[in-house]
Amino acid sequence: MPESDFHQLNPKKLLLTKWTAVNSIDKEKHFLVTRVINPEAAPYHIEFVELEAVLTRRSFTLPWAELTNKQQWLQGWI
Numbered sequence: 001m002p003e004s005d006f007h008q009l010n011p012k013k014l015l016l017t018k019w020t021a022v023n024s025i026d027k028e029k030h031f032l033v034t035r036v037i038n039p040e041a042a043p044y045h046i047e048f049v050e051l052e053a054v055l056t057r058r059s060f061t062l063p064w065a066e067l068t069n070k071q072q073w074l075q076g077w078i
Contacts, residue, residue: 009067009068009075011036011046011064012046014033014049014064014067015033015034015035015036016032016033017033017075018030018032018075018077019031019032019051019067019073019075019076019077020074020075020076020077020078021072021073022070022072022073022074025053026053026058028053028055028058030053030077031051031052031053031054032051032052032054033049033050033051034052034059035049035050036048036049036050036064037049037050037061046064047064048061048062048063048064049061049062049063049064049067054077
């Protein structure tokens with residue numbers, strides 16, 4: 001992944017952003033960031049985000065930087 005792609009996503013502005021999974025996850029494709037999770041030791045750095053499926057409201061966490069992988073995630077609902 002080029003360095004410039006990584007910097008386009010600001011971790012401080014992730015809350016309530018919309019994402020589309022390139023490959024469906026449990027038949028779900030559209031997700032919303034519902035929570036930004038900070039580590040206990042360093043409260044100023046984001047480590048994980050919680051994504052919620054729009055259709056089923058099922059949620060899961062993943063490292064926020066994984067959203068920069070364009071082979072897995074696209075920003076917005078496509």
